[in-house]
Amino acid sequence: MSYLANFRWKQNCIDLSSGIKRRVRFIGLNDNEPQWVDPGIDGNIFAETNTNIRFALNTIMPGTSGAPLITTKGIVGLITQDDSGRAIALKINQIKTLFNKSLSTSFQLQPWGSKPAPASTQNNTFIPLPAPNTPFSMIFIKKGTFVMGCTYEQGNECTEQEKPMHQVTVQDFYISNYEVTQLQWKAIMGTNPSYYSNCDQCPVEQVSWYDIQEYLKKLNLQTGKKYRLPTEAEWEYAARGGNQSKNYKYSGSNGIEEVAWYSNNASSNRPVGQTKANELGLFDMSGNVEEWCQDNFRDYPGSKPTLANPENRIVRGGSSGGAATYCRVAYRNSYAPSFRNRNLGFRLAYSP
Numbered sequence: 608m609s610y611l612a613n614f615r616w617k618q619n620c621i622d623l624s625s626g627i628k629r630r631v632r633f634i635g636l637n638d639n640e641p642q643w644v645d646p647g648i649d650g651n652i653f654a655e656t657n658t659n660i661r662f663a664l665n666t667i668m669p670g671t672s673g674a675p676l677i678t679t680k681g682i683v684g685l686i687t688q689d690d691s692g693r694a695i696a697l698k699i700n701q702i703k704t705l706f707n708k709s710l711s712t713s714f715q716l717q718p719w720g721s722k723p724a725p726a727s728t729q730n731n732t733f734i735p736l737p738a739p740n741t742p743f744s745m746i747f748i749k750k751g752t753f754v755m756g757c758t759y760e761q762g763n764e765c766t767e768q769e770k771p772m773h774q775v776t777v778q779d780f781y782i783s784n785y786e787v788t789q790l791q792w793k794a795i796m797g798t799n800p801s802y803y804s805n806c807d808q809c810p811v812e813q814v815s816w817y818d819i820q821e822y823l824k825k826l827n828l829q830t831g832k833k834y835r836l837p838t839e840a841e842w843e844y845a846a847r848g849g850n851q852s853k854n855y856k857y858s859g860s861n862g863i864e865e866v867a868w869y870s871n872n873a874s875s876n877r878p879v880g881q882t883k884a885n886e887l888g889l890f891d892m893s894g895n896v897e898e899w900c901q902d903n904f905r906d907y908p909g910s911k912p913t914l915a916n917p918e919n920r921i922v923r924g925g926s927s928g929g930a931a932t933y934c935r936v937a938y939r940n941s942y943a944p945s946f947r948n949r950n951l952g953f954r955l956a957y958s959p
Contacts, residue, residue, distance in 0.1 A: 660684055660696045695744075743791070743834075743955060745781040746888055748841070751850045752776040755843055756907055756937055760856045764932045768906070768913050768939045775840045782837055782845050783955040785879040786810035786891050786898065795825050802949035808878040810896045810952040816920045816944035819899060819953055836901040837956035839921045839939075846893070846924070846936040848886030858892035858924075858936050859885030867894025867934045873927040876950070893934035896952035897922045904941040915941055926950035 660676065660683070676684040676696040684696030756772035757765035790807035792814070793799050800813045814822070819836065826834055837845070846858040859866040865883045868876070868891070880890040892898075900921040906913055919941035925934030928950040932938065942951070 659687075659698055744784040745955070745957070746784055746845075747959075748777075748780050748782055748845050748849050748887065750777060750779045751844065753844050753847060753849075753852070755840060758854070758937065760854050760861070761935055761937045762856070764935060765937065766939070767911055768915065769937045770911075771907060771909050773907055773909070775844070777838075777840050777844050779959050780837070780841055781957050781959070782841065782889065784884075784889055786896060786952050786954045788879055792822065795822055795829065800947070803876045806876075806878065808880075809876050810879055810891070812876065812896050812949050812952045813947045814899075814952065815947045816899050816942075818947070832957060834955045834957050836899055836953060839900045839902045839923065841956060842892075842898070842900050842923050843936060845887060845889055846885065851886035853886060855885075856936070857934055858889065859883055863893065863931045863934060867891075867925065867931075868927040869894045869925060869931055869934050870927065870929055871931065876927050892924055893936070894925050894929075895927055896924070896950055897926045897929075897933075897940065898924045899951070899953040904939075916943070918943070920944045922951065 674686045675682045676686055682699055684698045685702065687695055687697045752774060754772050755775045757769040758772050761769070787810065788808050789799050789801050789804065789811045792801075792811040793807075799811070800818070801809070801811050802813055803809055816836075823834055823836075826832070848855070848859070855861050857863050857866050860883060863869065864872060866885065867882060873894075876895055879895070882890060882894070884890050885892055900923055902921045904915045904917055904919045904921055906915075920943075922940045922942055923938070925931075925938065933940070
């Protein structure tokens with residue numbers, strides 16, 4: 608990409624307007640690219656940040672990285688991730704910002720078929736592009752109110768801990784697309800506690816709630832961020848699809864085989880992001896490993912008292928070692944904060 612350093616921006620080729628309430632498509636080389644797609648239909652576009660657009664197109668094929676994402680006004684981004692029916696496009700304004708910060712000359716678009724200008728031998732600075740797990744891919748979740756607990760799609764499988772259903776409001780937050788991986792844990796802690804080790808992209812496990820607090824301290828010191836565990840309400844809101852929810856029993860589907868690694872289809876934990884994403888683009892919210900939340904266990908307001916220890920911390924999501932019912936979006940579990948096992952991991956959150 609270094610030859611782009613000598614190009615000039617053509618304003619009539621690009622779309623720098625804000626917001627995603629407009630039709631998009633991408634232009635690749637497969638001859639089967641989708642036609643114009645309206646935002647919000649079937650969850651095609653589910654998030655936009657200051658730097659990227661995250662979307663799902665059913666006909667997207669691997670190999671479209673680098674293809675332009677366009678609107679009727681022009682190019683709005685370049686696809687930097689393209690697999691399993693999901694994609695992330697780095698926004699043109701962010702590309703412009705990155706190049707102009709790192710290069711003394713500006714980054715511009717070149718007409719198709721024209722010969723690029725010779726690359727400059729100076730200022731050839733590496734520019735990192737967002738990628739899953741490097742270090743974290745986070746989704747913005749817009750604030751909203753939802754019904755938490757034993758809702759109708761959960762059928763007759765609800766436990767007393769899930770009752771009664773009740774309304775909850777959560778504020779804006781970010782949550783990671785994927786469970787924290789063994790590679791990400793090792794990068795901060797220098798060790799890998801996982802039972803299913805030698806799998807860098809598998810979720811880290813055998814980590815207690817206390818272990819995670821130490822990880823977060825070191826991670827935040829290194830990054831200057833304020834990463835944390837999600838609250839239980841944030842976790843369930845995100846698992847249900849936030850304001851894009853289609854009221855599925857599991858996170859992203861009523862068919863568990865589509866979205867979860869659990870005891871019937873997995874004998875061990877699997878690399879993150881291999882199943883279908885939910886409405887927000889989150890993976891493995893059902894199955895693979897159970898996930899720690901920040902909260903102590905508390906009975907829901909108006910519920911019958913349960914025997915759960917209030918000193919325990921909440922875990923959610925089910926695992927590759929558990930039954931399908933544990934993968935439901937409403938299912939609650941809890942452990943002592945010192946507890947560890949091979950089916951227990953976590954994902955990250957932070958507040959804007």
